[in-house]
Amino acid sequence: MSDSPKLDPISLRLAAANALIRRRRTIKPKDMSEKTIEKEHLAAILENGNWAPTHGMTQPWRFFVFTEDGRQRLADYLQSLYKKLTPEAEVQPAKFEKLGTSPLQAPVVIAVGMSRQDIEKIPEIEEIEAVACAVQNMHLTASALGMAAAWLSPPICYSDEMRTWLGMPDERDKCLGFLYLGWPKDETEWPEGTRDDLTDKVVWVNK
Ligand SMILES: Cc1cc2nc3c(=O)[nH]c(=O)nc-3n(C[C@H](O)[C@H](O)[C@H](O)COP(=O)(O)O)c2cc1C
Numbered sequence: 179m180s181d182s183p184k185l186d187p188i189s190l191r192l193a194a195a196n197a198l199i200r201r202r203r204t205i206k207p208k209d210m211s212e213k214t215i216e217k218e219h220l221a222a223i224l225e226n227g228n229w230a231p232t233h234g235m236t237q238p239w240r241f242f243v244f245t246e247d248g249r250q251r252l253a254d255y256l257q258s259l260y261k262k263l264t265p266e267a268e269v270q271p272a273k274f275e276k277l278g279t280s281p282l283q284a285p286v287v288i289a290v291g292m293s294r295q296d297i298e299k300i301p302e303i304e305e306i307e308a309v310a311c312a313v314q315n316m317h318l319t320a321s322a323l324g325m326a327a328a329w330l331s332p333p334i335c336y337s338d339e340m341r342t343w344l345g346m347p348d349e350r351d352k353c354l355g356f357l358y359l360g361w362p363k364d365e366t367e368w369p370e371g372t373r374d375d376l377t378d379k380v381v382w383v384n385k
Contacts, residue, residue, distance in 0.1 A: 198318055198321060198322055199318065200371065201321050201368070202317055202318050202321040202371075203321070203368065203369045203371055204327070204328045204329070204369075205326035205327065205328060205362050205369065206280075206326075206328045206330070206358070207279075207280040207281070207283035207284040207328065207330075207358045207360065208279075208280070208283055209326065209362060209363050209364075210283055210284050210285075210326050210358070210360030210361060210362065210363060211360065211361045211362065211363045212285075213285070213360070213361040214285045215285050215286050215325070215359060215360065215361075219323055219325070220243070220286060220359070222319055222323070223316045223319045223320055223323075223359065224241060224243070224288075224316070226315045226316060226318075226319040227239060227241060227312040227313070227315050227316040227319075228312070229315060230308055230309075230311035230312035230314075230315050231308060231311050232308045233300050233304045233305075233308065234295070234299060234300045236295045236300055236305060236308070237308075238292050238293050238294070238295065238305040238308055238309055239290065239291070239292070239293075239308065239309045239312040240290070240291035240292070240293050240346065240351075241288050241289075241290065241291070242288065242289040242290075242291065242344050242345070243286065243287075243288050244281065244286070244287040244288070244289065245285065245286050249281040249282055249284075249287055250281075250282065252281045252287060252289070253277065253278045253279070253280075253281040253282055254278070255343055256277040256278065256281070256332070256334065257274055257277050257278045259334050259337065259339055259340060259343075260273065260274055260277050260332075260334055261274070262339070263334055263337060263339070273332075277332060277334075280330070280358065281356075281358075283358075283360070284358040284359060284360040285359065285360050285361075286358075286359040286360070287356050287357070287358050287359070288316070288356065288357040288359065289335075289344050289353060289355075289356050290309060290312075290313055290329075290353070290354045290355055290356065290357055291309075291341070291344060291346050291351060291352065291353055291354065292305050292306055292309045292351060292352045292353075292354055293305075293346065293348075293351050294348060294350035294351050294352075298350075302350075306352070306354065309354055310354070313329055313354075313357055316357060317329065317357065320359055324361070324362075324365065325359060325360065325361055325362075326358075326359070326360050326361055326362040327357060327358065327359050327360075328357070328358045329355055329356070329357050329358075330355055330356050330358060331354065331355030331356070332355075335353045335354070335355050335356065336352065336353065336354075337353075340353045341353050
């Protein structure tokens with residue numbers, strides 16, 4: 179007979195949710211290895227993105243998936259856009275360099291878009307929130323697979339040029355950044371997360 183304590187199904191589900199949510203970390207492209215991502219893994223990540231909550235079922239998330247040589251096209255465009263949008267005196271060589279190298283350090287880069295509903299019944303902020311939920315779903319799925327992921331948003335991602343280049347000509351649409359996906363260079367060193375205590379972030383109203 180086993181002495182191990184029996185966990186009820188709810189405790190087990192909560193433990194699984196806690197483990198997944200708290201293990202999710204931002205691991206940047208520079209810390210990703212060269213290992214490729216299997217098609218099935220990428221499909222699972224995108225599919226879970228599609229299961230985000232959405233007010234009015236508008237499903238505003240759009241994913242532009244850059245792989246293989248597509249990443250070089252993205253890198254080249256990011257560098258040219260940075261040069262175009264940044265006053266010459268403010269161009270930082272390190273930033274320029276990073277925009278060109280990051281997409282090549284990750285096997286997959288997903289540019290994340292928000293497509294505005296034609297009738298604009300749902301407030302824009304809720305469409306952005308829904309896309310953020312989709313990104314979180316994808317990031318959690320990547321973490322569950324042991325993959326590295328980072329949602330990065332260089333200021334140029336919010337430009338009209340970026341949106342148009344991605345194929346969203348409607349000026350009400352938005353690019354909300356890039357989800358970089360790969361494998362951690364060192365799979366034994368998963369980073370620790372930190373958060374300030376909840377105390378100052380919660381207001382209890384009892385009466
Ligand atoms: C909308 C959004 C945009 C972000 N953009 C950037 C970014 O441009 N650069 C960056 O270093 N991290 C970015 N992050 C990731 C945060 O830095 C990261 O979530 C934070 O450091 C907490 O770390 P964790 O994700 O491992 O918990 C972004 C996160 C969110 C939610």
